[in-house]
Amino acid sequence: MPLTLLPLPQAEVLLDPDFLPPAAAESLLAELTATIPWRQEPIRIFGKEILQPRLTAWHGDPTAHYSYSGLALTPQPWTPALQQLREQVQAATGSRFNSVLLNLYRTGQDSMGWHADNEPELGPGPTIASVSLGAPRRFRLRPRQPQEVLHAPVSIQLAAGSLLVMRGPTQQHWLHAVPKTAVATGPRLNLTFRLVVGRC
Numbered sequence: 674m675p676l677t678l679l680p681l682p683q684a685e686v687l688l689d690p691d692f693l694p695p696a697a698a699e700s701l702l703a704e705l706t707a708t709i710p711w712r713q714e715p716i717r718i719f720g721k722e723i724l725q726p727r728l729t730a731w732h733g734d735p736t737a738h739y740s741y742s743g744l745a746l747t748p749q750p751w752t753p754a755l756q757q758l759r760e761q762v763q764a765a766t767g768s769r770f771n772s773v774l775l776n777l778y779r780t781g782q783d784s785m786g787w788h789a790d791n792e793p794e795l796g797p798g799p800t801i802a803s804v805s806l807g808a809p810r811r812f813r814l815r816p817r818q819p820q821e822v823l824h825a826p827v828s829i830q831l832a833a834g835s836l837l838v839m840r841g842p843t844q845q846h847w848l849h850a851v852p853k854t855a856v857a858t859g860p861r862l863n864l865t866f867r868l869v870v871g872r873c
């Protein structure tokens with residue numbers, strides 16, 4: 674199925690629920706879970722140091738430096754599996770990416786809080802392409818200023834093999850999150866492909 678534009682104001686969010694065939698999604702999940710050097714990074718929240726509620730990794734071109742929630746991330750090199758997925762995602766989106774952030778949500782207790790991917794390194798109106806593997810989880814979107822963008826929060830079930838694209842004004846006007854769930858949930862692995870532009 675092709676990418677389909679979701680009818681959201683001040684946003685360009687596209688979804689292909691069947692980007693990867695189930696068998697390909699499953700073998701990629703097994704390979705990445707086993708071979709990626711996963712880390713649980715500390716972050717500062719309200720002046721307090723805690724560990725992120727998920728495992729992460731950052732891979733990309735050597736020039737794609739990035740900071741994320743106060744962390745300075747130097748990319749690990751592309752692995753053959755990540756490079757192949759990058760090419761598939763580039764072909765499907767018509768966009769170029771030089772890095773990928775991987776998030777491993779080990780159980781339903783792992784999560785990602787409300788945020789926008791609006792770091793200066795991504796430039797204005799960034800395109801972010803998100804591939805999900807493993808257990809389905811709810812991806813939530815809500816307007817940053819509900820009095821300006823009149824729309825209720827949106828909940829999208831991101832299942833294994835799905836491709837979600839956020840581009841154009843999305844990060845400027847909307848926030849997104851992956852909330853915890855009390856439902857017993859196996860691991861979910863998400864990859865967000867990004868284009869980091871150099872700072873001068």
Ligand SMILES: O=C(O)CCC(=O)C(=O)O
Pocket residue numbers: 774776785790803812831849850851863865
């Ligand atoms: O896990 C997801 O679906 C979202 C990940 C995300 O928002 C991010 O990496 O910035």
Ligand SMILES: [Fe+2]
Pocket residue numbers: 788789790849
């Ligand atoms: Fe994000």
